[in-house]
Amino acid sequence: MDKSSEAEKMNRRERFAQAVNHEEPDRIPIDLGSTGGGMTVEAYQRLKEHLGLEGDQGTRITSLFVVDRYDERVLRALDVDFRHLSMRGPRTSKAVSYPDGSFQDEWGLLYRKAAYYMEMVNAPLREATLAEIEGYNWPDGSDPGRVEGLAAEARRLYEETDYVVCSQSVGSVFQQACRLRGMDQYLMEMIVDKPLAKRLIDLCAEVTLGFYENLLGAVGPYVQMVEIQDDLGTQIGPFISPALYRELVQPCHARLASLIKKKTGGRAKVFMHSDGSIFDLLPDIIDAGIDVINPTQPQPAKMEPERLKAAYGDRITFHAGLDQQHTIPFGSVEDVRAEVRSKIGLLAPGGGYIFSPCHNLQPDVPPQNIVAMYQAAHEFGTYPIR
């Protein structure tokens, strides 16, 4: 935000490298636009108006009404250290759009608009036998259209800027198995029909690995962080027990993390987004090879920043951590500043912390609060933390 001191500032990638190595850089790295840490279109448009930005430079919106690529002026105004790449659609797509605005994605999931998100309304494999699951028309991750222009964009960012170059998540495994089979049914089958539950999640992992092979074939040399996602928590605890996580889900996450390391020569950090209360799964998530965990929402059970930092602060980097269910949408600018300061005070000491919204900023978040969030992050995130 302050151009005059630009020369004295640390290189952004060094700042990131120190933070994820659990050291204190000059200030905390500041992010916007990671998987699950971006903005809804409505909040974004209002922020742009608030910042007095006219016209548009390069904004791209996903079919789920979340900003996928930001107008560079917004990222500069908030002095964001990261730039996120996102995979494109395939050349030959199985996705279908319908006149009423609903659409079916290439996994066969049907979405319709509800409130501010597109929500899934079917479970295409609910009735399927194991044989039918094997023979399902799975998406083809290797389609060259998915990475069209992506290598050039990544290379430009890598060579011409000092931004931390990241790649957004391209899929989930546990969540995808739940979606395809129906969540209630899949959760039950994890106990009562293990062969089917295991095969379905393994197939989701294999298809997702195909996406990452393709993605990292293009951007592998240029990225410092690669994102995966899987929502594993409810507000009160993990959906599944740690034992069940280790048995069926962790091997898939470990395969993804290992592929990411392999395709980036071990250089990139693996970021995982999981909503909800996942404290009890964290040791196993860390063992799967995850370096950075998002969003560490403070509201769900056992996710208090003090507890997280004390238990795993030396083994994993926390990404986000703000109270977005209450303070950020509904608080005053002063409340927002106090919330940012308090969370930084708890999570940032010793490094291992990256600032970010902890969920896509919803349409109910006033632009003043977003600007205040980022100003406060710069102000209170300078080391040593006071």
Added chain:
Amino acid sequence: MADLKAIYDAVIVGDAPKVKGLVQESVDAGVDPKAVLQKALIPAMAEVGRRMKAQEFYVPEVLIAARAMQWGLNILKPLLAGTGLEPAGRVAIGTVKSDLHDIGKNLVGMMLEGAGFEIIDLGTDVTPEKFVAAVKDKRANVIGMSALLTTTMPNMKKTIDALKEAGVREQVKVLVGGAPVTQRYADEIGADGYAPDASSAVDIAKSQLGI
């Protein structure tokens, strides 16, 4: 009473076929269906709720237990219909308008059913009018609303307003829950109760109805 203990155990481990078989055997052998319900199924679900709160049970364990309970209940329902046994309460549940996230709502419904309540499941994306209709037409005396998003949460208040406008607010207890919902929010919008989890929802519903 050995049969009832076996039914109780089979519900807890979520063995639906076994529960179905044992409940059928019991009623065939002349065991009072009311006893099967009140001494096996309901206590088993109370224990499931306790284990859920203690984090010994996670969502899959609760779902299979609830399913096992339902298989047993399906055998008992026609037999109980003639006995004049009234449900503990009639609860109309749904996710509020524009919200489609229903796993929490489903868990609450199952736990309430397991505690002897009749459930009127209004599903997802439920308009205030539908909640009002459930009170007027289906004699619901409890309404349970769920929301996952901060942006859909205000529809809880709209539903309460609609109940007032329709003149039926005093006939029902309104319970709310869902990730962003808090006791403070429940108080602000004039709900009667808030539950942070499915097991607590049963306690709150009971205490609101004075059971």
